[in-house]
Amino acid sequence: GAGVSQSPRYKVAKRGQDVALRCDPISGHVSLFWYQQALGQGPEFLTYFQNEAQLDKSGLPSDRFFAERPEGSVSTLKIQRTQQEDSAVYLCASRPLAGELYEQYFGPGTRLTVT
Amino acid sequence: GENVEQHPSTLSVQEGDSAVIKCTYSDSASNYFPWYKQELGKGPQLIIDIRSNVGEKKDQRIAVTLNKTAKHFSLHITETQPEDSAVYFCAASPTYGNNRLAFGKGNQVVVIP
Numbered sequence: 001g002a003g004v005s006q007s008p009r010y011k012v013a014k015r016g017q018d019v020a021l022r023c024d025p026i027s028g029h030v031s032l033f034w035y036q037q038a039l040g041q042g043p044e045f046l047t048y049f050q051n052e053a054q055l056d057k058s059g060l061p062s063d064r065f066f067a068e069r070p071e072g073s074v075s076t077l078k079i080q081r082t083q084q085e086d087s088a089v090y091l092c093a094s095r096p097l098a099g100e101l102y103e104q105y106f107g108p109g110t111r112l113t114v115t
Numbered sequence: 116g117e118n119v120e121q122h123p124s125t126l127s128v129q130e131g132d133s134a135v136i137k138c139t140y141s142d143s144a145s146n147y148f149p150w151y152k153q154e155l156g157k158g159p160q161l162i163i164d165i166r167s168n169v170g171e172k173k174d175q176r177i178a179v180t181l182n183k184t185a186k187h188f189s190l191h192i193t194e195t196q197p198e199d200s201a202v203y204f205c206a207a208s209p210t211y212g213n214n215r216l217a218f219g220k221g222n223q224v225v226v227i228p
Contacts, residue, residue: 004158031213033215033216035216040220040221041220041221042119042121042206042218042219042220042221043159043204043216043218044218045215045216045217048215050213055213056213056215059215091158093158103149103161103164104149104161104216105161106151106158106159107158108156108157108158109157109158
């Protein structure tokens with residue numbers, strides 16, 4: 001079946017531009033996570049949704065980062081006024097249920113380069 | 116929060132030999148420990164996981180061991196093959212909150228044919 005998809009796969013933005021990254025989770029998955037992966041590092045948690053509710057946004061690095069999942073399926077991560085330190089791979093993951101120790105299924109990521 | 120450390124950072128092995136990667140974690144509340152494999156340009160893919168009520172789990176050539184007292188867990192790959200070459204990440208997840216994952220920095224495994 002279809003896995004988690006993300007678009008675009010690559011994004012180049014000039015410093016100061018706004019970007020929007022899209023995640024299509026596996027159909028029916030309740031939980032959705034966003035992670036940021038810097039070059040040569042492990043993924044770091046950004047935010048978590050249970051259906052349409054954003055239950056945890058403690059990992060968002062600044063108020064320039066905003067995420068939404070209005071209908072409990074597709075999610076968008078928006079970064080305003082991008083800075084060079086925002087350059088990273090942004091990974092989306094979904095999980096069937098909430099509050100259970102199930103596998104998180106990752107998408108291929110969006111590589112953001114801020115010039 | 117949870118802090119996961121992973122050693123060594125790079126590991127080269129001859130094809131057919133075994134590879135072992137070790138991770139330590141800090142939060143005694145963590146009770147779920149997955150291992151992910153990441154190939155270039157792709158997202159992490161789960162290869163094996165273990166829960167805190169089990170000390171060892173095996174799946175064909177891959178095994179994971181967990182020592183909750185010492186707060187460390189290890190990935191063992193036997194009979195390595197060139198397609199095992201990738202970056203491997205360990206992670207830990209606590210029981211509280213939303214069970215988000217705290218990842219180690221990754222380990223580059225190179226299998227030499």
